[in-house]
Amino acid sequence: MNKTLLAGLMALALAGCASKPPEQPFTLTLAHINDTHSHFDPTDARVTLGKQTVFTRLGGYPRLLSQAKALRQQAELNEQPLLFVHGGDAWQGTGYFKLNRGAMNADALSQMQLDAMALGEHEFALDNGRLSAFVQGVNFPVLAANLDASQDPDLQGLDNLKPYVLYAFDGNEKEQVETVDDAGKRPVVAVMGLVLEDMANLSPHVGKLRFEREVDSAQNTVRALREQGVKHIVAVTHLGLERDRHLAQKVNGIDLIVGGHSHSLLGDFGNLGWGSGEPYARRFNNPDGIGTTCVVQAGRFAQAMGQVSVTFTPNGRVSRCEGGNTLLSDNVFYRDIRRGDKYRLSEAQQQRLRAAIEAEPNISMVAEDSALRAHIDKQYRPALVNAYGDEVGHVPLALTHVELPVEGRGSQIAPLVAASQLYWVNSPQVQAVTGRRADFALVAAGAVRNSLEPGVLKEGNVGLELLPFGNPISLVSLTGRQVAGLLLETINAALSSDAHTGRFPYGAGLRYSFNETSRGRGYLNRIEYLDNGQWQRIEPDARYQLALDGYHASGNEGWNTLFDSQQVFTDRLDLAFVNGKPAVFPVARLSKNVRGAIEVHYFNRPLDCKKAGVTCNTDARALIDYVRTRRPVLTALPESGVALNRL
Incomplete structure (x- = not known):
């Protein structure tokens, strides 16, 4: 080839390389909730605004939904990638759950348009048949990388129960993909789930499920994702803040941990009379000394929503992680927890308090989503009111x-x-x-x-x-x-x-x-x-x-002395009602099955709380x-x- 022509082609190539814009950093925003415990309605709360202590209501599912919609609208306007996740323990906590046994949770959570949810211990409160119905009834993936359901007849093979899920982003638009190759050139975020490794000690209803070590399973899952070419990894966990921090310092490659279980409202809420929690979006060094993992959590009972923004370098490292939790408040205030008209503050006082909230960074007045509020009031609330007896x-x-x-x-x-x-x-x-x-x-x-x-x-x-x-x-x-x-x-x-x-x-x-x-x-x-x-x-x-109570009498939840004292023989008596009268069920001993769950062995007749006429x-x-x-x-x-x- 002519040297002059070759030199010209090389110059053009170099010029093209020089003019190519550098790869832009990828920023991801996550909205997150955890430990909502069937608090579909708002909860009464006491807050301090300025020097005045007042009473209002916080949260509830219709208010969470309104906040989520506002964040989605903002992300869409800014062409910003956004995920909305739940850190587990949606079940139990109110009469709604006792009456609807998971079905209402599936209904209301599906209206939230979540992108993923971790399993908490309270999701195992009933039996795996009920949990299976919930997993199949929601319109978002339920995640648990350290859960082996292969031997459980109720949960094995469920398409919606996954170790992780992949999302590909093009600005604000996202698509769930099966592989990195399916995403093309779009950035991919993996969201993996982790459940408590000692679940069998916390819940008596785990069936034939096996729970693997949290740290080992997390590292193996991260390794598999990295081998696929995934650069950005979020873990949605239900382990508690202490274990989340341990995970961050023992596992390489998790960029963000969105947690639950310990009900940690991270951030300083002293301005509202709630005291100061641990810092929000604190970063921990990974064991390789190179990577860092950011950790967040958003309190409990559907009172608050967290929002964290994570920016990554082109090679996938976290360069920035910041955000905060926001309490979601009603806009009506009282001087007494009993509320009622005679305790309602004057309109002038209401206006001053609303202005005070506008000036605070960690509380916001949010109207309830009217459609979800009406749905709860029509479909579920009448039975709740009637059931209170x-x-x-x-x-x-x-x-x-x-x-x-x-x-x-x-x-x-x-x-x-x-x-x-x-x-x-x-x-x-x-x-x-x-x-x-x-x-x-x-x-x-x-x-x-x-x-x-x-x-x-x-x-x-x-x-x-x-x-x-x-x-x-x-x-x-x-x-x-x-x-x-x-x-x-x-x-x-x-x-x-x-x-x-x-x-x-x-x-x-x-x-x-x-x-x-x-x-x-x-x-x-x-x-x-x-x-x-x-x-x-x-x-x-x-x-x-x-x-x-019988649950702790068996040594569950770390009351180990009671289990240790009853392995060979015990004089324990469990007390229930049979046909409305107190009855005794003598316990012979305790044992643990191969999955580590504690089992109670009775003399003569076992205590079967599902049997007709038996009330436990x-x-x-x-x-x-x-x-x-x-x-x-x-x-x-x-x-x-x-x-x-x-x-």
């Missing part, structure tokens, strides 16, 4: 439930639940069938699902909302040494940074003092029980009768009877019995 008593002042005591203030409700169980098992009609008297009762904080607002208390407020799990009460004997061990293991497990605080124990007829000596660790310097009106020291070798929710019935007969005006007990001295 008879009046039990009255709550004159709000009773708050917090799982872990903060600055000496713990739950006002968990001690009442414990007191009701102690009262019920020691009532003449129950003692007639057990032949025993309980010395004290314990309640795990996570067994109580919500606070109580002032007003009428109905049966449904207890059985459908406060104690919705339908657990029998159990009587089991422990030595004083085992009681101390149980308290130590559950307190320590609840105190570690961002742990699952639902393990924390409250009691009745029992009081203790715990001193923390290092972060998340400490010792008991006093354990006493009430004996004939006098507080007595728990003796290490003496045996005591403990009342508690003695935990809720005990509180209903206690309020009706002993405390019709329900107020907090004088003391909780818990003295928690933290560093």
